[in-house]
Amino acid sequence: MPRWAWNKASSATKRRYFELIRSGISGQKAAAVVGVSASAGSNWYIEAGSMTVVDEKPISSRYLSQDDRIEIADGLAAGERVKQIAARIGKSYQSVYKEIARNKKADGRYQPWFAHNQAWTRRRRPKPRVLAADEKLARIVACKLDAKWSPAQISRWLRRRYPRRTGWHVCPETIYEAVY
Numbered sequence: 001m002p003r004w005a006w007n008k009a010s011s012a013t014k015r016r017y018f019e020l021i022r023s024g025i026s027g028q029k030a031a032a033v034v035g036v037s038a039s040a041g042s043n044w045y046i047e048a049g050s051m052t053v054v055d056e057k058p059i060s061s062r063y064l065s066q067d068d069r070i071e072i073a074d075g076l077a078a079g080e081r082v083k084q085i086a087a088r089i090g091k092s093y094q095s096v097y098k099e100i101a102r103n104k105k106a107d108g109r110y111q112p113w114f115a116h117n118q119a120w121t122r123r124r125r126p127k128p129r130v131l132a133a134d135e136k137l138a139r140i141v142a143c144k145l146d147a148k149w150s151p152a153q154i155s156r157w158l159r160r161r162y163p164r165r166t167g168w169h170v171c172p173e174t175i176y177e178a179v180y
Contacts, residue, residue: 151175
């Protein structure tokens, strides 16, 4: 067991704790594996707020990763300037300022796991395709395509024929996507 306060553990220790939690290990076992008390792990978990399982696959280097967020939190805790933190992680200082403002907790503190979960929940998710979700609309479009109508003609016809059904007002590109 370590002899320091629960909030003084290294970022690598906290990161490993949360990786174990995400993998399905109980909080008590995860705390034992990383070498902290169960209450310390519990405090980390409570401080992180609600935790969802975040896919750690990097989307693009343009976006901040969880490691970047940990660096930001460590830099803020050490009293570094935001421009220094941004230079260290290779991002613009405006991005880091926005990250801190957008993902800080209600009490004003920046907590990296909370911030990462907030950013993950705000990401856009793929929506179901309009023609795949509505079978009746798909049948109507298919009949018109069989009759040699172009997607632009079908789009205009749908708007005129069903003016109150705005969900059926699809653009020609939507029809092309459904076809191909």
